[in-house]
Amino acid sequence: AFQGISILAGALVTFGGASTIANLIAGFVVIYTRAFQLGDRIKVSEYRGVVIEKTILSTRICNGNNEIITIPNSILIASSIINYSATIRDLKEPLVIDTTITLGYDVPWRLVYETLINSALETTDIVDDPEPYVWQTSLDDFYISYELRVYTNKTKSVAIGNIYTELHQHIQDKCAEAGIEIMSPHYAAVRDGHQNTIPENYLPKDYQTPGFRLHPLESLFKKNMDKDNQ
Template sequence: MILNPNQLTGYADTFIKELIDYSPKVISAFIILFVGLYSIRLINRIIRKTMVKRDLDPTLTTFLADVLLWVLRVLLFVAVISKLGVESSSFVAILGAMGLAVGLSLQGSLSNFAGGMLIIMFKPFKVGHTIEAQGNIGTVSEIQIFVTKLINGNNQTIFIPNGALSNGTIINYSLQGFRRADLTIAISYDTDIKKAKDIITAVLNSNPKILKTPVAEVSVKNLTDNAIQLAVRPWANNEDFGEVFSQTLESCKVAFDTADIIIQPYVRESSNANS
C-alpha cells in the first residue's frame, strides 16, 4: 500500500491535533505525580516524628510508616492514571487479579508478613532482647516486615522468617530482667559434700554481681558411677549473666584447689560391644 502526500499530511495533522488535545492531561498527570510524591514524603516524615514524640515502639513506628507510604503511593498511582483517562474501575479489577495471582505465588511471604504483624502487635520480644528461637540464640537487632534479624555471640547475623518465628516456640531471656545460671560441678565420693557446698556458697556470696534475691542454690543434682554432681544455680541481671557464669566456675575451681578438693573429670559411659 502506497500512501500519497495528502494522506501523510492528514495523518500528521490528526496526530498533532490529538497530541494538543491530550497534552493538558499529560501535564496535569505529571504535576499530580510530582506534587503527590513530595506530599507523600512530607506526610511520612510528619507521621514518623509524631509517633516518635508519643514514644511508640520503634519497630511499630517503622512498620506503620512503611505501610502508610505504600498505601499513599498506590493511591497516587491510581490518581495519575485516572487523570490520563484510564478507567480506575478497570484498573482496580486488574490490580485485584494481579494481587490474587501474586498472593497465590507468594503464600510463604504473606505468611511471614502476617507473622511480622503478630510479633509487632503482641510483642513477645523487642529490639535488644536476647531470645532463642528456631534453634538459634541471639540479640534482636531489627524486626522487619518479613524477617527478624538476630546477632549471635559470634557477631553473625541470623535472619529468621517471621512466619516460622510467630508459630514456633520463643524463649525470651531478657523479658524478666534477670536469669539463673545452671552449672554442674562434679566431685569424687571421697569429698565431704557439706564442705564442698560451703565453699561454693562462700564463692557465691563473695560475688557482688550475684543477686541476693532470688537466693542462689547449691544442691546435690545426681549420683553417677564415678562422681557426685552438685547443681550450682546463681541468679544475675541480664547484663551480668555471662560474667557471673564464667566467674562462678573459675572461682569455684580456685577455691577447691586451695581446699585440696579435686573436681572430678567427666567420664563418658561406653557400652560393651560383647555384652
C-alpha cells in the same frame, strides 16, 4: 512454550506469595503477642542473640560473635522463643544461670555446697539476694552431679560469658583451697588398698586404709619352681 512459561511463572508467584503471606501473618502475630522487644536477648531454635530489628516479614538478631542473623517470622511463630530479658523487665526478677560440677562420693556434700556458694558470692554481677543455691541433680554410679544456680541482672551475651568465666575461675580456686579435687572418679572392682569413698566423719574412729594385698608369694615361687623342674 508461552503457556508453559506462564504456568511456571504463575506457580512461582503462587508459592512465593504463600510464603510472603505466611511471613506477613506471622509478623502481626509476633508484634501483638509481644514475645520480645528491641534489645531483648532471645533464643530461637539454635539461634541466640539480641533483637536489633523487627519487621513484618523477618526479625534480625545479633549473636555473641557480632553475626547478624535474619529469621523469617514464619519460623518464629513455629518455634519456641526463650526471652532472657523479659524476666527482668516484666517480672522484675533477676535471670537465673547455672553450671554443673561432678564430684566423688568421698567429698562431703555440705562442704561442696559451702564451696560453690562462696564461689558464686565472689563473682562480679551475681546478686546475693536471692542467694545462690545448689541442687544435687543426680546420684550417678561414680559421682554426684551438683548444679549451682545463681541470679544476675545482666542479660547481654558478653556479660553472661564473663560471669561464667569468672564463676568457673572462683570454683577452681575455692575447691583447691578446700582440698576438693575436681574430677569424676571411676572405681574398679578391686578395693584393696583404696580409701573408702564414704566421707571420713562417717567412718569408724579406728578405721585404717587397708593395704594392697597380692597373691600369696609362696604360690608364685611354687609356680616358678615347677617350671624349672620341667
